[in-house]
Amino acid sequence: MEAFLQALTAGLLIGAVYGLMCVGLGLIFGVMRVINFAHGDFMMLGMYTAFYLFTAAGIQAVFGNAVGPFVAILLAGPVLAVFGYFVHLTLISHVSGTRTASLEGEGHYAQLILTLGIALILQNGGLLIFGSVLASIRTPLSSSAWALDLSSDISVFINKARGIDAIVSLVIMTLLSLLITRSRIGKSLRAAADNPTAATYMGIDVDRAHRIAFALGSGITAIAGGLLATNYPFHPFVGLEYVIVMYAGVVLGGMGSIIGAFWGGMTIGLVQQMSTLILPTQLQNAAIFVVFLLIIFFRPQGFFGRMVERT
Amino acid sequence: MLRIEELSAGYSAKPVLNGVSINVEAGQFVAIVGPNGAGKTTLFKTISGILSPSRGRITFDGNDLLAIPPAQRAHLGIAHVPEGRQVFPSLTVMENLEMGAMTESGRRDWKENIERIFQWLPVLAERRGQFAGTLSGGQQQMLAIGRGLASSPKLLMLDEPSMGLAPSTADFIFDRLIDIRKQSGLTMLLVEQRVAEALESADHGYVLEAGRVVLEGNNETLRADDRVRKAYLGM
Numbered sequence: 001m002e003a004f005l006q007a008l009t010a011g012l013l014i015g016a017v018y019g020l021m022c023v024g025l026g027l028i029f030g031v032m033r034v035i036n037f038a039h040g041d042f043m044m045l046g047m048y049t050a051f052y053l054f055t056a057a058g059i060q061a062v063f064g065n066a067v068g069p070f071v072a073i074l075l076a077g078p079v080l081a082v083f084g085y086f087v088h089l090t091l092i093s094h095v096s097g098t099r100t101a102s103l104e105g106e107g108h109y110a111q112l113i114l115t116l117g118i119a120l121i122l123q124n125g126g127l128l129i130f131g132s133v134l135a136s137i138r139t140p141l142s143s144s145a146w147a148l149d150l151s152s153d154i155s156v157f158i159n160k161a162r163g164i165d166a167i168v169s170l171v172i173m174t175l176l177s178l179l180i181t182r183s184r185i186g187k188s189l190r191a192a193a194d195n196p197t198a199a200t201y202m203g204i205d206v207d208r209a210h211r212i213a214f215a216l217g218s219g220i221t222a223i224a225g226g227l228l229a230t231n232y233p234f235h236p237f238v239g240l241e242y243v244i245v246m247y248a249g250v251v252l253g254g255m256g257s258i259i260g261a262f263w264g265g266m267t268i269g270l271v272q273q274m275s276t277l278i279l280p281t282q283l284q285n286a287a288i289f290v291v292f293l294l295i296i297f298f299r300p301q302g303f304f305g306r307m308v309e310r311t
Numbered sequence: 312m313l314r315i316e317e318l319s320a321g322y323s324a325k326p327v328l329n330g331v332s333i334n335v336e337a338g339q340f341v342a343i344v345g346p347n348g349a350g351k352t353t354l355f356k357t358i359s360g361i362l363s364p365s366r367g368r369i370t371f372d373g374n375d376l377l378a379i380p381p382a383q384r385a386h387l388g389i390a391h392v393p394e395g396r397q398v399f400p401s402l403t404v405m406e407n408l409e410m411g412a413m414t415e416s417g418r419r420d421w422k423e424n425i426e427r428i429f430q431w432l433p434v435l436a437e438r439r440g441q442f443a444g445t446l447s448g449g450q451q452q453m454l455a456i457g458r459g460l461a462s463s464p465k466l467l468m469l470d471e472p473s474m475g476l477a478p479s480t481a482d483f484i485f486d487r488l489i490d491i492r493k494q495s496g497l498t499m500l501l502v503e504q505r506v507a508e509a510l511e512s513a514d515h516g517y518v519l520e521a522g523r524v525v526l527e528g529n530n531e532t533l534r535a536d537d538r539v540r541k542a543y544l545g546m
Contacts, residue, residue, distance in 0.1 A: 201391040
């Protein structure tokens with residue numbers, strides 16, 4: 001019982017961060033229909049940005065070891081959002097949006113090659129600049145825990161860093177869903193996703209909407225990456241490990257659903273942690289994909305996917 | 312207000328429009344009729360900037376429209392109610408109307424506009440919280456019209472508002488359009504296959520066949536024309 005509750009807690013905590021990570025990708029995919037294979041590497045850049053902001057840019061000195069990492073991680077978001085903005089402006093916009101709307105396959109083939117190319121450049125460039133030594137954002141919070149005494153003989157431990165990671169994820173997720181559902185920009189992003197041509201008739205600049213989505217998605221995944229980095233060491237090729245989880249989460253949640261991507265990521269976190277109860281740790285990722293297949297078998301459109309035809 | 316001169320456009324080497332000239336004066340209701348494949352939708356897409364013409368000029372209120380990026384054209388006061396309705400299915404009725412009001416004037420006049428739209432098309436008020444994708448075809452068409460009106464346009468372009476609708480629904484929508492026109496005096500450019508209804512209510516009409524204007528005139532001239540009577544009015 002205690003082991004079960006402990007795994008459930010760990011799953012919920014990591015699931016919230018995975019959820020945020022998936023939402024970043026889901027936003028890009030949902031609004032632009034662009035498959036960004038470099039998204040894991042954007043997250044890697046987010047991890048290193050947070051790491052260097054914390055260690056080299058003086059945030060550690062100013063805010064200390066407990067608060068400092070989270071300040072650095074939150075700042076990495078806007079940095080990567082700006083990076084994403086320019087990647088879209090200089091590269092992605094040439095193979096997506098209104099420029100390729102009339103092409104066969106809407107430019108998907110070119111997008112595939114381009115984003116794979118960006119992934120390669122970021123991975124190898126990262127190796128050159130950051131080196132191959134494992135880095136991590138160290139905080140004393142990762143090695144201490146809150147104990148939750150549920151009854152006299154059952155108590156669940158919550159790793160402090162992971163607990164704060166999950167809270168930060170939930171707060172950002174809430175802010176994002178408010179932005180998407182309530183604000184003018186959010187609504188125009190959804191309109192551009194639903195029907196880019198009709199959005200243009202409304203006076204919405206679809207390419208600009210895509211750029212905003214790409215920047216937002218990059219920034220959000222960067223923050224998720226920074227949060228993961230408080231517990232998991234990283235290296236320039238770490239993106240590869242996560243990008244598959246991201247896509248699994250987005251597909252589980254339902255292609256095009258931004259909120260769904262969060263629940264997809266949450267499911268993956270839960271399955272990953274719960275599987276350790278019955279399976280050896282090496283099979284964690286295998287368990288994710290068995291469950292993935294099962295869910296997709298019974299619900300091909302994902303949790304929140306729409307079966308509605310696009311007009 | 313809208314002046315189209317010698318316009319040629321198409322999807323590949325073969326033009327769909329071949330030297331089309333059309334003129335819409337402020338306050339006029341102009342109808343363009345013609346059979347399927349005549350180039351009516353291509354004409355609208357070219358005005359909205361989704362297609363670039365190979366030849367010709369379009370001016371709107373004295374501006375060279377072809378030099379203005381597509382997404383800016385709505386802000387000049389052109390509202391396009393597209394063929395096949397094209398509402399935003401995952402947005403609610405109200406959110407669809409808000410998207411119509413993305414223009415500056417639409418934002419400014421939002422309160423009065425929404426009141427009038429709900430008065431003309433009350434079903435939109437009843438269903439304001441419903442996702443547009445779950446509306447019936449007729450309701451979606453009304454939403455598309457409402458969305459166009461929400462931008463406070465100077466020119467409302469309607470591309471086959473009767474397409475795919477039951478005759479009674481199409482009649483209802485036509486009646487609404489005539490009411491809206493009467494009460495607001497809005498300049499309208501209508502493309503229609505229902506020739507009789509379109510010519511009946513329009514001030515001026517063009518007959519488009521195979522990418523060319525084959526006939527134009529005010530509604531009496533057109534309705535009196537033997538070819539129009541035979542081919543379109545079944546008389």
